[in-house]
Amino acid sequence: MSNINVNTSEFNSVQFERMSTDQCEKIHWASLEMLERYGVKLHDQQAIDLLRQGGADVDGNLVYVKSGMVEKAFTTVPKRVVLYNRHAEPVMPLEGRRSFYGPGSDTLNLIDHRTGERRKPVLNDVREGIILCDALPNIDFVMSMILPSDVDQTIADTFQMEVMLNNTIKPIIAVTYDLPGLIDSVEMAEAVMGGVDALRRHPILSCYINVVSGLNHNAEALQKLLYLSGKGLPSIYIPSTTAGTSSPITPAGAVALDNAGVLLGLVLSQLNREGAPYIMPGMPPAPMDMRTMNAPYAYPVRGIFQAMAQMYKLPAFGLGGASDAKIVDQQAAAEAALTLLAESMVGGNIIHDVGYLESGLGYSFELLAICDDIIGWIGAFMKGVDVSDDALALEIIKKAGHQGSYLATEHTRKHFKSEWYPALFERDNYSTWETKGSKTLLQRARERVEKILTQHQPEALPQDVQAQIRSIVERRMETSKV
């Protein structure tokens, strides 16, 4: 029989909406009001001049951006941005609600997985962390993870970039201290991809640019945005207030304020070069913890900026797999899982800070490995439900009869591998678990990390490319001495 159906639809994933379009538009209008009437303070003359030429009113370093300028920028900015790996494969298509995961950058402390000790990281730790990211199947991109204490602190970003390029083929999100650091990072990536145009066609690199606040843009942030957009490379432009201190404590107000800065950055990037890829924040400003004055990472107010990004159809930079716990304990595992699930459900595109502890001050490779399992679980949870005849298996059920033995059927053999299997989460019975050494999740994570570090060989760059990268590092060391 032909078995034709009309008007059927299927969900290919879990469905979730954080905010209605009406709610998002109200926030958008509030941001426009700030842009037009309050103005934005910019600490870079080139940026001010560009905006003036683009139609903004300027009073000193205060810039008033009109709604029409924002509308125009939305007509030229790409709605889809793709990050590539070293082999120019489109491994991170940032489109719609597809999520990709990776670590954060520059933590001051590392919990040494070999000793359990919390200590200052060194450059070799960055190398090991990147090798781990290169090997973990659910980690899609890398960031520098930790701040090495054994190199000149003012140019640590350049050392980190060299280590990242040498030890992974995955896309890189750099966080550089200043414009020279960014230029070095971009030139190194150009060396890897084979030149300026090659990197633009297949960007393996983006840069996470921190902006003081939506209404106050620091010089380095503006310079980095102009540099990257000028080259046609993707910028991740993130105004970063803390709700309750540098923006209103109410999430809508905090997001509206920082979103004014997002729109300003968007206009600036498009005035500088039409079509320049632009990535906005997905995580809303953290609400300050008024007991400790620490800005938490695992806060539950999530998905607001992400909903704005979906309305704008811009890729967004989210935050998950991070904890405010000090060590990898029950809190760390719970917060990592909750934030990863929440960010994935709201459709964050680039979910960073996986493996963070201590509200962004600490790192744990074990937590990163645990998160790799959690991301696998989420991926399986988010999948749609197959209701085809084969999946409903009516014939198989009939055949199995009322005793219902399915274990040895061809149908089971064909489908069981599409179920998710954990690498670390324990499913043995008690006595088997005991026989295997009664290991906790943390111990198993530690063993997986160590196993990867002893066995995984990242693909090396050609010698001449390595040498080119080294010469850029050396150039930086020379100029920093002066």
Next chain:
Amino acid sequence: MELKKIYQNIIEADVEAVENGVKAALAGGIDAGVILNEALIAAMDEVGRRFEAGDFFVPEMLVSARAMQAGLNLLKPHLAATGVKAAGKVAIGTVKGDLHDIGKNLVAMMLEGAGFEIIDLGVDVSAETFVDAVRKGANLIGMSALLTTTMSNMGATIEALKAAGLRDKVKVMIGGAPVTEEFARSIGADAFAPDASSATRLARQLT
């Protein structure tokens, strides 16, 4: 009775009531020093206690400190006339290159609430400016940094104090997110304060 009301109104952060209370107390002939110690400082001590117990959050502590300052402003001329001394003179600022001042401002308010005289040097403060403040009579320096790249400037200030021959004239207390006890020891600071409340306690011990 008037003192008890001022005390209560500082805890409840009612600026107007605190001002009226201080005016009434002065008019009633209560000594300015007594009002300061038994109402203002006592109230801020209680605020600090509640904060450490987790009953008060920072915004509540801040508005109480503001109410206390309103009362203190009215008292100041009388305190000067009667020769009441501050608990100490604190020069406070974020170090060279660092503009992050939320924590610094909070510490300044809490110290003022504890009876210290505050010289707020603001943000991006050079070693020379700190040294100048010591020359002008500060007996405690409070330095704060949020960035790892600016932290080292704390050590530079201490070196500048040594070079100026003033290191033994002043105590140095430091704080900020990346700062640790170990770092404080390594640069030769006298104390590391992890939060505003302990900064007040340490300042009392140091001066």
